């Protein structure tokens with residue numbers, strides 16, 4: 252396989268998580284009687300441009316036909332994050348009635364609705380029908396398409412170049428990052444700004460966040476690599492912010508290479524920090540597997556120990572992080588009998604691979620587990636707050652990454 256950005260041969264493995272079913276392939280009771288498809292889950296690192304990327308495999312198309320859709324508006328913390336961003340960005344770039352804001356992967360309109368409320372024209376791009384429909388109900392125009400070079404050029408040709416293009420948690424999920432970046436360049440007005448948010452590779456390495464690896468997450472990005480990819484298509488990174496979201500994200504600001512804006516000192520400082528943390532040294536990537544193995548073993552030991560001493564354990568959050576950890580560790584319902592999730596679309600189904608049943612969180616009070624493992628460690632505080640009653644009944648909360656923590 253060659254690097255998806257620079258096409259250099261990929262010779263080094265960052266992490267090998269074995270085989271796993273697609274993380275959003277939730278199963279019905281009937282499905283449990285059928286064979287299940289597993290795909291390799293391996294991440295490589297390119298030593299030319301340092302793009303960390305999932306390995307290609309044949310029949311990748313079969314991964315993405317699951318009809319499950321995630322609605323961004325289900326997370327209160329994320330809604331607040333989006334609102335704060337809109338307030339800040341619209342005054343920083345003096346956006347008004349004559350501006351155009353485009354959001355790629357606009358989901359259910361969780362963010363663009365704030366621009367609608369301010370009377371700033373916007374356009375959402377979202378291929379998933381159910382979420383696109385929800386956004387339209389909020390008064391947001393939505394193009395039901397995948398974004399890339401072709402769509403970027405179409406938007407430009409129809410006079411729809413944007414003053415601001417937003418991409419939140421989409422850049423790491425596109426299979427062809429070069430094509431997507433070409434699209435950003437084409438759809439951006441001269442003098443316009445692009446902001447992209449994605450989990451920061453530096454934090455993934457620092458906090459051993461191997462459970463953020465899943466098939467649909469194609470790229471694990473540093474500022475260094477994003478800067479290179481931007482430059483290849485004629486864009487420039489001129490500012491960057493470190494954010495606490497998703498265990499440590501970056502918000503990168505881009506503009507056309509010919510834009511007269513100077514770059515902020517934050518760009519050079521963060522590039523230096525990444526270099527110091529070894530993001531351009533092969534040894535950094537070589538030690539990651541060992542850290543993941545340790546976390547996996549500790550998690551298994553914890554579950555076995557509770558099982559032997561007759562304690563009950565449940566889990567919260569039937570999403571990608573949980574599936575990656577459970578499948579890597581080979582955990583089955585004997586050690587972890589249930590997972591709760593607030594999404595009604597998942598309740599009554601089973602986790603892919605592990606076949607652990609997914610329940611409504613209201614069942615937690617009835618079950619009163621001795622321990623509740625919170626898989627989405629990035630929102631552990633929010634989950635604990637929502638389950639205060641459980642805590643008063645004696646349940647302890649557990650997170651497994653970067654190490655077993657019980658509170």
Ligand SMILES: [Zn+2]
Nearest residue numbers: 254257297300
């Ligand atoms: Zn490369």
